[in-house]
Amino acid sequence: MSVTAPRGFRATGVAAGVKESGALDLALVAADPAGPVSAAATFTTNRAAAAPVRLSQAHLRTTGGRASAIVLNSGCANAATGAAGDAAARTTAAAVAAGLGVAVETVLVCSTGLIGIQLPLGRVEAAVPGLVSRLGTGREDGGLAAEAILTTDTHRKEVVVEAAGFRVGGMAKGAGMIAPNMATMLAVLTTDAHVAPDVLAESLRRAVRASFNELTVDGCTSTNDTVAVLASGLGDAVAPDALTEALTSACADLAFQLAEDAEGTTRVARVHVLGAKSDADARRAARAVAESNLVKTSLYGADPYWGRIVSELGASGAAFDLDRVRVSYGETLVFERGTEVAHDRDAAARYLSAPVVEVSCDLGLGTAHATVLTTDLGPGYIEENMRTS
Amino acid sequence: MSVTAPRGFRATGVAAGVKESGALDLALVAADPAGPVSAAATFTTNRAAAAPVRLSQAHLRTTGGRASAIVLNSGCANAATGAAGDAAARTTAAAVAAGLGVAVETVLVCSTGLIGIQLPLGRVEAAVPGLVSRLGTGREDGGLAAEAILTTDTHRKEVVVEAAGFRVGGMAKGAGMIAPNMATMLAVLTTDAHVAPDVLAESLRRAVRASFNELTVDGCTSTNDTVAVLASGLGDAVAPDALTEALTSACADLAFQLAEDAEGTTRVARVHVLGAKSDADARRAARAVAESNLVKTSLYGADPYWGRIVSELGASGAAFDLDRVRVSYGETLVFERGTEVAHDRDAAARYLSAPVVEVSCDLGLGTAHATVLTTDLGPGYIEENMRTS
Numbered sequence: 001m002s003v004t005a006p007r008g009f010r011a012t013g014v015a016a017g018v019k020e021s022g023a024l025d026l027a028l029v030a031a032d033p034a035g036p037v038s039a040a041a042t043f044t045t046n047r048a049a050a051a052p053v054r055l056s057q058a059h060l061r062t063t064g065g066r067a068s069a070i071v072l073n074s075g076c077a078n079a080a081t082g083a084a085g086d087a088a089a090r091t092t093a094a095a096v097a098a099g100l101g102v103a104v105e106t107v108l109v110c111s112t113g114l115i116g117i118q119l120p121l122g123r124v125e126a127a128v129p130g131l132v133s134r135l136g137t138g139r140e141d142g143g144l145a146a147e148a149i150l151t152t153d154t155h156r157k158e159v160v161v162e163a164a165g166f167r168v169g170g171m172a173k174g175a176g177m178i179a180p181n182m183a184t185m186l187a188v189l190t191t192d193a194h195v196a197p198d199v200l201a202e203s204l205r206r207a208v209r210a211s212f213n214e215l216t217v218d219g220c221t222s223t224n225d226t227v228a229v230l231a232s233g234l235g236d237a238v239a240p241d242a243l244t245e246a247l248t249s250a251c252a253d254l255a256f257q258l259a260e261d262a263e264g265t266t267r268v269a270r271v272h273v274l275g276a277k278s279d280a281d282a283r284r285a286a287r288a289v290a291e292s293n294l295v296k297t298s299l300y301g302a303d304p305y306w307g308r309i310v311s312e313l314g315a316s317g318a319a320f321d322l323d324r325v326r327v328s329y330g331e332t333l334v335f336e337r338g339t340e341v342a343h344d345r346d347a348a349a350r351y352l353s354a355p356v357v358e359v360s361c362d363l364g365l366g367t368a369h370a371t372v373l374t375t376d377l378g379p380g381y382i383e384e385n386m387r388t389s
Numbered sequence: 390m391s392v393t394a395p396r397g398f399r400a401t402g403v404a405a406g407v408k409e410s411g412a413l414d415l416a417l418v419a420a421d422p423a424g425p426v427s428a429a430a431t432f433t434t435n436r437a438a439a440a441p442v443r444l445s446q447a448h449l450r451t452t453g454g455r456a457s458a459i460v461l462n463s464g465c466a467n468a469a470t471g472a473a474g475d476a477a478a479r480t481t482a483a484a485v486a487a488g489l490g491v492a493v494e495t496v497l498v499c500s501t502g503l504i505g506i507q508l509p510l511g512r513v514e515a516a517v518p519g520l521v522s523r524l525g526t527g528r529e530d531g532g533l534a535a536e537a538i539l540t541t542d543t544h545r546k547e548v549v550v551e552a553a554g555f556r557v558g559g560m561a562k563g564a565g566m567i568a569p570n571m572a573t574m575l576a577v578l579t580t581d582a583h584v585a586p587d588v589l590a591e592s593l594r595r596a597v598r599a600s601f602n603e604l605t606v607d608g609c610t611s612t613n614d615t616v617a618v619l620a621s622g623l624g625d626a627v628a629p630d631a632l633t634e635a636l637t638s639a640c641a642d643l644a645f646q647l648a649e650d651a652e653g654t655t656r657v658a659r660v661h662v663l664g665a666k667s668d669a670d671a672r673r674a675a676r677a678v679a680e681s682n683l684v685k686t687s688l689y690g691a692d693p694y695w696g697r698i699v700s701e702l703g704a705s706g707a708a709f710d711l712d713r714v715r716v717s718y719g720e721t722l723v724f725e726r727g728t729e730v731a732h733d734r735d736a737a738a739r740y741l742s743a744p745v746v747e748v749s750c751d752l753g754l755g756t757a758h759a760t761v762l763t764t765d766l767g768p769g770y771i772e773e774n775m776r777t778s
Contacts, residue, residue, distance in 0.1 A: 048699050048704070048709065048714075049703070079699075080696055080727065080728060080729070081727075081728055082727035083728075085727075115696025223699075293766075294774055303777055305503075307612075310469050310612075311437055311468070311504060313437065314438070314612065315434070322469065340506075377771065378771055378775070379771055382768055386686050
């Protein structure tokens with residue numbers, strides 16, 4: 001299911017040979033009957049954005065927020081690939097457009113994989129007719145698409161959210177290079193809600209901000225991050241807030257799946273900052289803790305070394321008074337009034353051994369709060385990333 | 390030698406029992422004959438600054454930049470220790486002042502070690518008379534002080550710089566939690582240059598900016614970072630620029646030693662950014678590359694994956710045009726005009742296997758440049774930091 005759960009979408013995935021392994025590596029999600037339908041996307045803020053990102057941005061501008069399909073490949077990011085890379089992204093879109101009988105500017109393109117290598121365009125072009133002919137509306141059709149976008153992910157990430165009068169489906173890939181302002185991640189959402197492009201774009205922007213942008217794995221913002229949504233319009237007209245809520249719910253679910261399956265991760269932590277003087281301070285402090293290699297290494301070791309948390313809060317730049325700070329692991333208060341609170345250190349260590357843990361930091365200065373999802377840093381991350389070949 | 394190399398200083402180190410291991414853990418550097426002499430220091434910007442940092446700042450303000458001695462302990466950071474920690478820092482200074490027969494506000498205090506545990510003050514007080522009585526001017530006296538400030542460092546860091554008419558000596562400890570805006574590092578410099586406190590402070594500020602502040606190990610800014618300098622005035626009066634140059638040379642040497650001996654490090658990299666539009670952009674871009682976990686993990690693997698470097702440059706926020714960027718490993722150009730330059734990948738991998746490597750990134754937009762010193766990220770860092778007890 002996932003992207004095929006809402007009415008009006010077909011999907012599939014095939015092995016085009018971008019990955020040498022022969023695994024699935026080319027996915028297509030298409031509006032059915034043929035679009036264009038309302039579409040929106042948020043993209044990486046990286047100024048070294050990949051060719052497919054720049055092409056998709058241009059297409060959405062040209063159509064004013066309408067699209068017929070999204071084609072995604074894994075195994076090659078088509079980033080830092082020069083003019084040849086731009087041409088490869090355009091040709092991929094054109095091949096899909098021809099196959100579906102739609103205008104080329106209604107096709108969005110996403111790529112993920114290694115930076116700096118050229119897309120094997122001949123193999124992608126050769127695979128497109130088969131890709132189009134295999135499109136289907138079944139559970140496994142969506143599943144094949146979700147499978148074909150994976151890189152170092154260990155399993156598919158899919159979601160379906162049931163709302164009043166409409167549905168949201170989604171798939172994502174993540175793994176490494178995941179940070180606020182998107183991640184090395186691709187996500188495609190579909191909905192049968194009836195909604196205008198501008199409303200859809202604003203709902204997506206809010207949903208991404210409250211989900212993917214509050215996830216950090218290694219603080220790296222990739223060249224290819226894209227979250228795209230297509231709205232078939234076959235269901236009811238929806239109130240913007242209801243749509244935002246459903247999209248946020250779908251994105252948050254996918255973001256958690258990304259964290260759990262991040263490269264080499266053994267543990268996911270929710271870092272809550274409350275009592276901050278401003279929203280910006282709350283986010284800044286939460287990210288400082290969540291992105292700290294020392295905090296993340298402590299999480300790997302299930303070591304309740306709250307001193308590193310206090311230090312990161314103090315270094316974050318957020319308004320800060322050490323004597324007002326309170327730090328808790330789960331329900332256990334460990335730091336207050338400038339010094340340690342007597343607590344059962346072994347119990348805290350046991351708490352931190354769980355697959356999902358909560359760290360709360362009350363700055364005691366106001367009412368603003370933020371939560372950032374992070375992962376531990378262990379040898380698995382290094383093993384996964386130390387060599388690309 | 391090191392801190393005892395310039396005329397007018399005595400030093401030593403003893404085992405006070407702060408470290409359970411019985412290793413040296415209490416160091417003293419004193420002006421001889423008894424000061425106060427010109428003194429200056431730069432401190433961590435962390436708002437959770439430790440008790441000794443806050444005390445030393447207050448003492449330097451009170452004296453207008455004069456000090457007689459610096460006492461340093463390892464094994465306990467005396468950070469996040471509340472009112473008891475403040476009292477412990479004051480009492481340590483008072484004990485040293487009594488032993489030396491100087492005013493308490495002319496004694497600076499530095500601590501390094503675990504955050505959140507109380508200093509075993511009784512042991513420190515008991516050790517001070519022996520510490521004072523052992524002070525000496527010999528090579529090994531300075532060496533004992535350099536030994537006593539180490540934590541997870543594997544060896545002493547010392548430096549002597551010979552300048553025209555004066556000398557600079559120095560010692561430092563580093564290991565982890567090292568980032569721009571200081572590091573978890575302590576450094577004490579001595580000089581026999583004759584210089585007023587305000588000139589000394591400005592020279593130190595410049596020297597630190599061009600050395601310690603361009604070193605990053607894990608992006609974490611500690612609660613205790615301090616670089617302090619004492620100037621005995623027994624040598625010649627010096628021109629400010631000559632002093633700045635000598636201090637910079639000493640600090641840069643110590644910073645490199647910190648990088649080489651950082652927790653779990655196998656490799657040191659100098660990340661050069663040139664052709665930036667502004668100095669701020671150059672620093673921002675160099676730090677983005679130098680602090681990237683993905684780049685650092687590639688360095689550990691000696692993997693010439695320049696795509697991650699390009700991606701970090703693009704994500705840094707610096708003015709950026711992918712088509713103008715050039716990236717080199719040592720002398721080997723690997724990226725230019727938006728795409729890979731044909732090169733011998735095996736040779737690049739061999740180059741990256743060296744203990745010290747150079748990565749150059751020309752943004753092609755201007756004339757500003759910056760260099761940041763960084764380390765690789767391997768399993769040794771995690772092993773060292775995953776558990777504190």
